[in-house]
Amino acid sequence: MLANITQVEHKTFDYIVIEIVRLMLYQAEDNRTLQTAGLVVASRLSEDASVSVLVLEAGEANLDDRAILLPGQGMVHINNPKYDWGFKTVKQEHSNGREYSWPRGMGLGGSSAINFLLWNKPAREFLDAFEELGNEGWNWESFDKYSKRAEQFTAPDHDRDYLTYDLKHRGTSGMSHPCPVPVSFPTTISQLERRFIEAMQTFGIERIREASSGSTNGTSVTASTLDPKTHLRSYAANSYYAPNAARHNLTVLVSAHVASIVTRRNAEGTLTATGVYFIHGGSNHVVHASKEVCLSAGTIMSPQILELSGIGDHHVLNQAGVEVKCELPGVGANVQEHLWSGVIYRVKDFVVDGRPVTTMDPLMNPAEAPKHIALHASGKGALNVWTTSLTFLPLNSVCVDADKLQRTLSDTILDGIKKNVYNSGLRKQYELQLKHIRDHVPSLEIMLLPRPIVRPEKPDVNQKHITLGLALNSPFSRGTIHIGSSDPLKHPLIDPNLYDEAYVRIDIQSMVELVKFNRQLAQTPPFKETLAEEVMPGPTVQSDEQIANWLRNVVNTTYHTTGSCSMLPLEDGGVVDAKLRVYHTTNIRVVDLSIVPLNVGSHTQALTYAIGEQAADIIKGVI
Structure with missing residues (x-):
């Protein structure tokens, strides 16, 4: 009560x-x-x-x-004190002095009330690392068991050639415990996903039928915390x-x-x-x-x-x-955070393979958004299109010089270990991260987002956009979160120490390589036929140094601290x-x-x- x-x-x-x-x-x-x-x-x-x-x-x-239940309401939540704590980091030395926004849900259910709905599972190696670091009973098997206990998955009734799944890796209502969280695929997809997958395969990045299996290296579809009966957010x-x-x-x-x-x-x-x-x-x-x-x-x-x-x-x-x-x-201590940004493209074709292309652009247009809110209950319109295509991959899949970069990283960290630069906990974590690199455990992510991640200055009803999102998921940088006062109403001092270059440059360089790869992907058939010009960062950002500097100015947290x-x-x-x-x-x-x-x-x-x-x-x- x-x-x-x-x-x-x-x-x-x-x-x-x-x-x-x-x-x-x-x-x-x-x-x-x-x-x-x-x-x-x-x-x-x-x-x-x-x-x-x-x-x-x-x-x-x-x-x-x-405002919580309708998907696609991020612009309503973020920096709104009714829903968001509105945290800020201290100025980040290696991000051109930026003060990052660090949103967190305020209200019953926490951040599950304002997140981006995505429900996916890590590669097995990440969960087994918990046990390898000294925590008996915390491994892939325990995670798989307990995540299924929470998940009430409903299979899709549309686009079944694309929205693939395997029920043995899903939680369902028939399990011994009630599975409280409805999970399903959105009722609408952008229809650019199939061409995105084909372009990925050109680079040897294969499709995975069900990434909830613990094997995530490749392109897969992800479900969301959406109630398939109402198309509304399911949260804690x-x-x-x-x-x-x-x-x-x-x-x-x-x-x-x-x-x-x-x-x-x-x-x-x-x-x-x-x-x-x-x-x-x-x-x-x-x-x-x-x-x-x-x-x-x-x-x-x-x-x-x-x-x-x-x-x-x-x-x-x-x-x-x-x-x-x-x-x-x-x-x-030991604070880690995923970082992300993306390359934005204007969509050229509004019909692909006989199917209409749907993006979330209308939600950014005050004249168009009410029409799509009215369509929501029917399962149609821009509020019902959501991100479904995620790709998890190791650095060597996107970078031709990956071996050289990884050797330099390994030599630097091993030298630091010999010199006792790291405490025992960080040393063990770094040793595991190096092992993951050698074993090609997917530490990077590419997302096909059916929207621009930056709102256009003048939303145009005749334009659609997609973003090739990119994320760093296994950072080597470590930060801190501490109180600066005994006043419980004052926010703590958040210092994620992003892109720390005291020992390595792997974090920023990995994201530079993702930007370059996404640009290649956008120029690869049949995906390229659907896209027009690059909107962000644009043609003036080309060299590695320019890309790195752009990233320092635009990268955001993924709220996975x-x-x-x-x-x-x-x-x-x-x-x-x-x-x-x-x-x-x-x-x-x-x-x-x-x-x-x-x-x-x-x-x-x-x-x-x-x-x-x-x-x-x-x-x-x-x-």
Whole structure:
């Protein structure tokens, strides 16, 4: 149920889940903070009627909000304080001093309410890396099991030659656990996808029938978190919370901003969480936890709450004026982020192979957008066309000098290891990343986006655009997220340290090679016959140096930040163990993307749900 403050303040719940998208409280067995994964945990824990779960959510409930439910509403969400925290990074030295926008969902369901819907899974090697880094029980098999538990896949009834799948790699409603998240292909595709695939095959990049198998090297189709009956967004709030809102033991308080976790010190020096301080209606409040506190506030705010609670690096805490209760230097470190941009082209042909080409351009035209909103319920129009074609590939697939670049990278890192430049955790991560490069594990991504990623200055009803998106998914740069103040209402200092060139240039050079490859792709039959001129970056950007400088000015985050509360051994800079328990505490867990120790080669929505599902079983003692 959605509660008021009198139903929560000074009360005791078994479990508190912190969703800092504002704050939600749940009565259950575990006290933690959550975002997307938080509602998963709260829902699964409250299946046991004998426990109480409280979810504290910093944002509003936003249930049944059409601005969330309708796909294609990114322009409504981003930088809108009703839906987005509006985080900014510190100025990035290696990005021409840019201050990056770092959007995150504010409201029940977290970023699953404002993301770009894509549901895909990483290559097996990325998940097995979790276990290789010291986390028993975290591998491809566990991820596959728990992601299927969340996914309720519906097969397509159109374009079946293109929209391929294999049900043995999908979650369906016939499984033993209810699968809450509707996943399907959009009802409309741009119709440029087949030619895109043919052009890719010219370069030896083959099509994959079902990339959810753990083998992702090639071009595949991806589904989205769309309800096939309504064509509306499925997300944590309407998939995990709304169907269970009537449970007497599940309580949610919105507009509750967590300030810190209340702890007591035990004789052996560990901390035990006893409650949570939070701000609601401009006043300070407290709620008590009898079993656990679960932090699911996301990669940005989970480390902030730990540090505000006195858990972290003493240098950071002392500078912010926070009492040190538990020295844990890994909090807020090892931050990694996917980066992306794209090359935009105008579409020349509006009919391809007898099929009309559909893009999202009309949604950027104030005169045209209402027409397509009216068409949405029928499954037609620009709101129902979505990205389905993704390609994951290693550097050697797009770069003729890949071997030379990789040897230089390897020599540089191995030299750094010999000189003890890296701590033990980063050394092990780099060794795995080098192994992935040698084994041609796909670390890069190309997307066929049926829209321009930059809004035209003068939208023209007679023009259509596509973007050949490009993404870096296995960055070598590492950053930090730390508090700069003891004020819980102030945003943390986000420094992803993008394109760090202290040791290597692999991150920026990989993206340069993707730009060059996408340009080749656009000039390859039969894809080239559908495209007109390049709109961005345009003909004035040609040399590697020019492309790199352009990227530094335009690249954006993909909102897949990981690592700030890494699941690693304590001696390797870990914050949580394989049971997701914060080191030196007895009952504080972290359940969100911040625990991912090494970023993965995919979009992260399915991974986030899987983390929540596996965490629920851990807390219940099932595993």
